Amino acid sequence: MTAISMPAPGGIPLLGLGTYPLTGEEAFRTVRMAIDLGIRHIDTAQMYGNEREIGRAVASSGLPRGDFFMVTKVDPGNLGAARFADSVARSVDDLGGPADLLLIHWPPPEDDFDATLDRLMAERAKGNTKAIGVSNFSPAMMRRAQQRCAGALINNQVEFHPLLDQQAVLATAREQGMVLSAYSPLARGAAMKPAVIAAIAARLGRPPSEVVLRWIMQQGVVAIPMTTKRENALSNIAALSLELSPEDMAAITGLGTRHGRTINPSWMAGRWEP
Numbered sequence: 118m119t120a121i122s123m124p125a126p127g128g129i130p131l132l133g134l135g136t137y138p139l140t141g142e143e144a145f146r147t148v149r150m151a152i153d154l155g156i157r158h159i160d161t162a163q164m165y166g167n168e169r170e171i172g173r174a175v176a177s178s179g180l181p182r183g184d185f186f187m188v189t190k191v192d193p194g195n196l197g198a199a200r201f202a203d204s205v206a207r208s209v210d211d212l213g214g215p216a217d218l219l220l221i222h223w224p225p226p227e228d229d230f231d232a233t234l235d236r237l238m239a240e241r242a243k244g245n246t247k248a249i250g251v252s253n254f255s256p257a258m259m260r261r262a263q264q265r266c267a268g269a270l271i272n273n274q275v276e277f278h279p280l281l282d283q284q285a286v287l288a289t290a291r292e293q294g295m296v297l298s299a300y301s302p303l304a305r306g307a308a309m310k311p312a313v314i315a316a317i318a319a320r321l322g323r324p325p326s327e328v329v330l331r332w333i334m335q336q337g338v339v340a341i342p343m344t345t346k347r348e349n350a351l352s353n354i355a356a357l358s359l360e361l362s363p364e365d366m367a368a369i370t371g372l373g374t375r376h377g378r379t380i381n382p383s384w385m386a387g388r389w390e391p
């Protein structure tokens with residue numbers, strides 16, 4: 118049950134547990150398993166329909182709520198003035214207390230962009246979250262949002278793994294004083310397959326998944342892999358103690374293309390860049 122100590126860029130523990138698409142008892146069981154292994158950073162969202170089970174799992178651990186780093190995200194359908202505050206109140210209730218980090222899950226509509234960020238700021242002022250951030254924001258959106266929030270945004274959660282070139286988003290995060298979190302860090306399995314990664318993994322005697330997660334975290338990017346399996350969770354934790362050479366880091370970075378997305382909903386067409 119002892120927490121694993123790890124770096125926490127911007128206050129966000131470098132390794133967390135993803136929880137999509139877990140619901141019901143599977144969500145409860147998986148979060149309890151991760152807590153037992155020492156993980157304290159849990160990623161959820163209103164959209165996942167599992168905040169209540171996660172809140173229950175955290176409470177049932179018997180550990181103080183303050184030991185955890187809980188991230189949730191406001192659903193696109195709740196971003197408008199009529200629903201934002203009520204939806205966050207429900208999340209706080211389900212999670213058993215204020216969030217540590219509250220994100221806007223997907224970019225707001227253009228004509229409500231600034232007002233949505235104002236609503237996010239208001240939730241922090243009310244104490245419903247300690248910190249605020251965004252998700253799936255392009256570099257231009259990150260700059261605009263960070264200016265609107267007077268520098269208060271600490272995080273952009275984006276798809277990030279070796280198959281996708283996210284260097285522009287990473288550079289913008291550094292420029293804007295934000296930390297990136299990598300969702301789908303294993304590209305749901307696809308990122309473990311390239312021969313370059315398999316060769317590095319074989320040479321180091323570690324599984325490809327650890328090489329991928331280490332490549333992410335060694336750049337100061339937070340990783341939130343989802344796993345329901347204890348042995349995979351242990352392996353993901355072991356990635357914290359791996360070290361990749363500059364040559365191996367560069368070889369893996371070289372795999373990325375602009376077309377490597379796993380998650381690419383139709384409503385984001387034309388909005389990923391600039």
Ligand SMILES: NC(=O)c1ccc[n+]([C@@H]2O[C@H](COP(=O)([O-])OP(=O)(O)OC[C@H]3O[C@@H](n4cnc5c(N)ncnc54)[C@H](OP(=O)(O)O)[C@@H]3O)[C@@H](O)[C@H]2O)c1
Pocket residue numbers: 134135136137138160161222252253274275299300301302303304305306326327341342343344345346348349350352353380
């Ligand atoms: N902000 C957003 O819009 C957004 C979008 C997508 C996802 N997310 C978040 O990011 C989290 C992670 O992304 P994801 O679930 O899409 O993809 P992922 O973490 O890249 O992949 C999950 C898959 O990898 C397997 N896996 C995990 N660790 C492994 C290991 N060590 N060895 C082999 N296989 C392993 C899991 O299977 P097993 O269970 O069998 O281990 C699962 O099938 C989500 O759960 C969610 O919290 C956010």
